[in-house]
Amino acid sequence: MAREYSDSEPPLGFLAVEVDIHRPPGDPFNQSTWPFPLIREKVTGTSESQIVTNGNYDDAFIDRFVQAGLRLAERGAVGIITSCGFLAAAQTR
Numbered sequence: 001m002a003r004e005y006s007d008s009e010p011p012l013g014f015l016a017v018e019v020d021i022h023r024p025p026g027d028p029f030n031q032s033t034w035p036f037p038l039i040r041e042k043v044t045g046t047s048e049s050q051i052v053t054n055g056n057y058d059d060a061f062i063d064r065f066v067q068a069g070l071r072l073a074e075r076g077a078v079g080i081i082t083s084c085g086f087l088a089a090a091q092t093r
Contacts, residue, residue, distance in 0.1 A: 011037035013077025015068050017051050017084060018042045028083040039077050043068045051086045062090055 016029050019042075023030045031038050043064050050061055065087070069080050 009037055010078040011039045011076055013069065013072030013075070013080040014038055014040045015065060015072070015080060015082045016040065016042050017046045017048060018044060019048055028081070039072050039075050041068050041072055051084060057090050065090070 012034065014029060025032045027033060029040055031040070045064050046061065050057075072080055
């Protein structure tokens with residue numbers, strides 16, 4: 001996959017759980033919130049109920065985020081973020 005942005009203004013990648021909610025300006029998933037390019041990706045096959053849990057995340061769930069992050073990097077993202085603090089539990093994986 002080809003890079004989508006130039007080196008003079010590299011984009012940040014943003015991963016989000018696959019939910020359909022309004023993302024107004026100021027929301028981190030809204031491009032207009034940021035003063036630089038943003039590449040966004042909803043992680044297919046994820047849901048709020050999977051992420052807000054008392055249990056551990058299964059490997060398939062983590063793998064979907066890893067694969068989505070790799071796709072963002074291939075598209076030129078120089079860093080990858082999310083706005084979901086629940087994913088901190090998976091940081092070591």
